[in-house]
Amino acid sequence: HQVRDDTNWFGRHPQHRGNFEWLGFIFEGTAALDMVAQVRERFAGPYRLDPQAALLRRMTALTKERTHYVTMAPSECMSMTCGLLAMVLKAAEGEVNAPQTRQLAETAEALLRESPENDWTVGELASRCGVSREHLTRAFKEKYGVSPRRYLGELRIQEACARLRGTQEPIKNIMLDLGYTSHATFNRAFRRYTDATPSEYRDARNP
Numbered sequence: 615h616q617v618r619d620d621t622n623w624f625g626r627h628p629q630h631r632g633n634f635e636w637l638g639f640i641f642e643g644t645a646a647l648d649m650v651a652q653v654r655e656r657f658a659g660p661y662r663l664d665p666q667a668a669l670l671r672r673m674t675a676l677t678k679e680r681t682h683y684v685t686m687a688p689s690e691c692m693s694m695t696c697g698l699l700a701m702v703l704k705a706a707e708g709e710v711n712a713p714q715t716r717q718l719a720e721t722a723e724a725l726l727r728e729s730p731e732n733d734w735t736v737g738e739l740a741s742r743c744g745v746s747r748e749h750l751t752r753a754f755k756e757k758y759g760v761s762p763r764r765y766l767g768e769l770r771i772q773e774a775c776a777r778l779r780g781t782q783e784p785i786k787n788i789m790l791d792l793g794y795t796s797h798a799t800f801n802r803a804f805r806r807y808t809d810a811t812p813s814e815y816r817d818a819r820n821p
Contacts, residue, residue, distance in 0.1 A: 719757035731793035
């Protein structure tokens with residue numbers, strides 16, 4: 615909106631009281647308008663927010679007031695405004711960073727798949743990808759739904775299952791090739807994912 619633009623009625627439609635599909639801000643003053651222009655230039659909208667977030671539920675409740683005018687303490691108003699702006703910016707940043715986040719996760723996943731026998735730590739993966747442990751873990755979970763360590767464990771067992779089904783290799787060789795150093799550790803990991811030991815799995819699929 616431009617300064618003193620009264621043509622939009624502050625986003626209110628008299629026939630849809632309290633049922634808003636979007637939220638709008640009215641900014642007045644040159645500094646505020648400059649800030650908005652910079653944000654819009656960097657982050658293309660719309661910005662999708664969680665409708666169940668406490669702040670949005672509070673604002674939705676306010677739209678149902680009879681007059682659409684609410685009296686509140688300045689501190690509450692400032693807290694609400696800053697909180698919503700922070701939510702919008704976080705959502706916008708997420709949209710902008712999504713391709714980089716996916717690429718980072720895929721790079722880490724390729725390292726795990728290339729060398730599943732390596733006992734990768736999150737720190738080692740993060741170092742190879744040039745990011746922090748926290749950043750990598752967050753990106754990886756967003757893309758694959760599990761942590762890098764959990765993914766590595768599943769990857770190893772998937773490979774073990776394929777070799778147990780399709781070859782007659784000794785179980786010990788498969789175990790060592792996938793980075794396990796003891797039968798007990800391998801059996802525990804295998805049973806966790808398949809509810810069977812490697813021997814039981816092979817016997818059941820190669821009668």
